[in-house]
Amino acid sequence: MSKIELLQGTLDLLILRILQAGPMHGFGIAQKIHLLSADVLKVEEGSLYPAVYRMERKGWIEAEWGVSENNRRAKFYKLTRKGRKQLATETANWAKLTEAIGQVIAQTE
Amino acid sequence: MSKIELLQGTLDLLILRILQAGPMHGFGIAQKIHLLSADVLKVEEGSLYPAVYRMERKGWIEAEWGVSENNRRAKFYKLTRKGRKQLATETANWAKLTEAIGQVIAQTE
DNA sequence: CACAAACCCTAGAGAAACTAGGGAAGACAT
C-alpha cells in the first residue's frame, strides 16, 4: 500500500539530468538516481524503459548499443541539443513549482 | 499543449494545508491555492471535486453544507484528526522527495 | 430581464508510473 514513490512528471527531469553527466544505459540511469538520492528515489524498470522511449521519440535523447562496464550488451543514451534545452526548461519549471507549493505550505500571504 | 500543471500527487497536500487554516468550501480552496502560489498553481474544478471526494472517503476531511461569504450555498470541508495526521505525513514526504530530487539535480555525490 | 459570477458536479480522455511478468547472456562457484 502506497510506498513513497516518484512524483509524476519528475522522471524525465531526473533522466535528463543524469545524462547531462555523460552517456549512460538504462539500468545505470536507474542506479545513479537511486544512489544520488541516497536511496530515497527508486525507479522501476517498468517506469524507466517506457520513459526513455518517450524521450527518444521526442528527440531529447539518442540511443546507441554498446558494452557496459560489466561486459554486458547495453543501450547507451545521450542528450541531444533538444534534450539539453528541455533539461533547462524542466529544471526551471521544477524550481518554480516547488517554490509555489512551498509558499502554499508555508502559508506565506 | 503542455501548460504548466500541477505535479501529480501534490493536490491532496495542498488541500489539506489550506484546510488546516480553517474550514473552506471547494471553490474557495482552489482560489486560495491560486492566490497563495502567486498565480503559479491553478486547480481545475474537474480536479478539485474528485480530489475532495477521495479525501472524504478516506476520512481525511468532513463536509457540511453552509453559506459562503457571497451568500451562496456551499459545501464546507474541514480536517479530521486523521486528516491532520495525513497532512503531517505528506508534508514530511514532500520535504524528503524534493530534497532527494534536489540532490540528483545538484549532482551532489 | 438578461447576464455574469459563484458555487457544485460528472463522464471520459490522457498521461505517467507501477506490477508482474518474460528473456538473454556473462560471471562465478562447485
Place this chain on the structure above:
DNA sequence: ATGTCTTCCCTAGTTTCTCTAGGGTTTGTG
C-alpha cells in the same frame, strides 16, 4: 559442466491522477 546470480532489455495491463468539457442552480447587477 552445471546451476545460479547478476546485469541488462522489454512489454502488457492496471492504477491513479489530473484535465477537458461539458452539465446545472442560485444570487447579484446593469
